[in-house]
Amino acid sequence: xxxxxxxxxxxxxxxxxxxxxxxxxxxxxxxxxxxxxxxxxxxxxxxxxxxxxxxxxxxxxxxxxxxxxxxxxxxxxxxxxxxxxxxxxxxxxxxxxxxxxxxxxxxxxxxxxx
Numbered sequence: 535x536x537x538x539x540x541x542x543x544x545x546x547x548x549x550x551x552x553x554x555x556x557x558x559x560x561x562x563x564x565x566x567x568x569x570x571x572x573x574x575x576x577x578x579x580x581x582x583x584x585x586x587x588x589x590x591x592x593x594x595x596x597x598x599x600x601x602x603x604x605x606x607x608x609x610x611x612x613x614x615x616x617x618x619x620x621x622x623x624x625x626x627x628x629x630x631x632x633x634x635x636x637x638x639x640x641x642x643x644x645x646x647x648x
Contacts, residue, residue: 540632544578554608558594559601561637570640571609571616575601580632584620587633602637611639619647 542548543562550562553573564572577594581587587595599618606612616639621628 538580538632539630540574540576540634541580544576554601554605556597556601559598561601561605564636568636569638569643571606571611571638573605573609573637575605575635575637577633582631583622583628583633585622598633598635602635605637606639609637609639615639615643617643617647 536542539548543550544560552560552562554561554575558578559575560578561573561575564574575598577587577598579590579594581590584595587598602618603612606616616637619636619638620633621636
């Protein structure tokens, strides 16, 4: 989608600090980090939210989850622990209508998270 921020980042039209990339996914640093490590993992094809990504049923959701773990490994937080969050809908705090996983770590996480 030409007006989608994350689609434009995936296309290279908008700069981002890329961390990891595969044929169908992209991981980049969040511009407003909520933890010492805060990386977003997106599918390159456009899906508005987690529900849409899950309905695609082509293994892409599993690939996004796998990439989230690879990010944790590359950022050095896989051993101490990390959180993966999908916000779906405005009440959950989704601000960009493109499915994305937040990989958060580098400090102890509290529960419940807000």
